[in-house]
Amino acid sequence: MVNLRRALVSNPRLNRLLQRKEIKELVDVPLPKGSRIYLVGGYIRDFLLRRKSHDIDLAIEGDFDQIFSRFKKRISGKVVNYATFQTGTIVTDRLRLDFARTRKESYPTPGALPKVVPADIYEDLRRRDFTINAMAVRLKPPPLTFIDPYNGYQDLKRGWIRILHEESFRDDPTRIFRAYRYARRFSFAIEPETKSLIKRDLHFITRLTPERIINELDLIAEEKEWYRIIRDLKNISIYRLIADRPLIRRGRGVTERKLFLHAHLKLNILENGPITVSQLKSAKEIKRVERIVAELKRIKKRSACYRTLSRLEPTTIEMIKELYPELKTKIRQFKRDVLLKPLITGSDLLNLGLKPSPLFRRILDRIRVLQVDRKIRSKKEAMQLIGQWISS
Template identity: 30%
Template sequence: ISEASSNVGDLLEELDEGLFNLLVEVGKVADDSGLNLYIVGGFVRDLILGVENLDIDLVVEGDGIEFAQKLVTELDGEIKESHQDFGTAIVNLNNGLKLDIASSRIEYYEYPAAPPQVEAASLKEDLFRRDFTTNALAIQLNSKKFGKLIDYFGGQEDLDSGLIRVLHNFSFIDDPSRILRALKFSNRYDFEIESLTRELIEHAIDQDVIKGLTTGRLGNELALILMEKVAPEILLDLNRFNLLKYFHPDLTWTEKEYNLALKVTNIKEWLEGLGIEEEVDNCYLYLMILVRSLDKDDIRDFLLKFKFPNDLVSKAIFVKEEVKEILNLLLQSRLQSTIVYHKLNDLSIEEMAYLALITDQPEVKEWIKDYLVKLRRIELEVTGKDIIELGHDPGPCFRRVLSKVKDKKLNGELDSYDDEYKYLKECLKRLEKGGKN
């Protein structure tokens, strides 16, 4: 293993001023405690790549929890979480930044995919326990060595040549989730997976190591993947490596799903062009596309097993339950706006985006547009006050009558307050008659 080091202080200086000053301050607190302190992992990788990353992972050569306590006294903040066994702490600073602090440590695995055991060790050993060379870089923060890049495993060179490479042959056996991480990082940065690393992945997959991961960890990795910009590409890789079966035996992500996912951007642009303010969450749509070949019960089981949030479960089931029915409805001729309004009014923006995504029919998109820019914004000018003034006592019939007026307005049959008022009176009269009969 060759050890190279250089200084990236100039890159740190290009960071947001508040963040830069914080790193300097944190380094000084470490100086005062006589401890070596480093920022490590994804932050360093992204700093060198010029990608913004606000995940601050610190490693201190010494007691991380003691250091966290000193930090919160000196820098105004609080310890949000600490784990004595692991020597880790999370610090929330009052300026809104969050620091993850770890004691440099050696983690060893008692058996494949077991939770890591922890012992005190040097920075180098800590870094050696990490997944890829590009994620095993550190920058020292102590004043005298501020900005010193520590690169024991050739991470900088791999960043330059765009390679994802493990540090040792047991990496994927120790932690099978790294297989998914390798596919995520290689797609995110458009890096190659180095050839030996690729062989190790294939070998680990042959050994079925992913089976050893808990559903919590697997689900977490899938959720992280779905949040990536390049999720459609990563899912193609998961399919290629035959990994989707660990989530559900019937899941697939072929060119068909991929092409649909690529259209998500077009649909979002279309919605933006209509002036729709709600943000469509890509990951919801990707998930809806992913589960569309499963049946309803399987979708529910899959999402609950991997602990996806409940609102997502209902969105995904929507894919199965209602889509066909709504699409058919929106294709009917002489369809009334009121009916469209009541059908689409219960849907989330993602569900409407999904409808627009899977249809080739311009009528469907027209109706969605009509609902979003016009129908849902229609408000009545008459109110309950008008009904009271017409001599009625407040009661449940108010809502019924007002919704009748609204339906007529949605259909474009009432153009002014006077129209609404006239129709309101008609409805009340009819109601009275009905009551008397």
């Protein structure tokens, strides 16, 4: 076990956390004998990566109901308590604190929801998805102690996404989606054995309900690198395993980004997955982009590529670049062409004695096409051509 207790205690960021009102009140709550409170999971990971996090996960070892009840009386915020599951949430204007009883999980069948029983912190960490999420800091009783039974800290330093045991993806296939989501978020690599187990257990994706798949896709849609994650999932052919699932249900609020994401994973979603009228505009946009992609694959002329890509938003162009690697060269050329300074402007045409009219736009567009195709390279050449057009 890696023990970073001294480093963590001396780190100013952790000290600042311990000075927060909510955490100080948590530490001040009297605990029943044998009880412990831990910071766990994503917050510890983000702290070690020096990333900001406003979500704090806390694990309680002992009498959950008694400790959570005491804590929610000491802090103002929105409280949600799921007593049956021994979990609870308190949301303040600065933080979201999620509480859960330390537990052990077992999976009756692949992809099924787990059966849960109370356990200690070590069993609780064992149930987690990846080593980088299986770390904890004991807040109470003192001393402050870092717990890392699966060497998550070493994997953070290596930049690896690694599962805890070889049955992990069989137990919970949603972890396959998460592996690629975390890999892109942190610019990490999926550890070789973990990648091999993804390939072995990919078919267990078919055991998931549509709702669980939707949830994972929605989480991916919120990621900054969402379109790269789509490409990664397509590369392992995950979309073939969900092609018969109606992933978008009538009445669900789906943003354009999410609809793009779903449609590109499941290409027939627009025909087989019913969508609401409010989503029709986005659906049409997806079909338009698909037509443009087909057009880009066919065209050879540089100016034709320029005209086609000019109709799209920059984020859509980036998505196409990631989803269709064969178009990267054309997109790279387009980005260079966009930066070309126009050889002539409307003022130049006025100086030639032309009056403003639709002809202005046609002349400017034609000169731009010749410039993009490298047929002309100077203002002098452009003005000579325009003079010839006018005289003829």
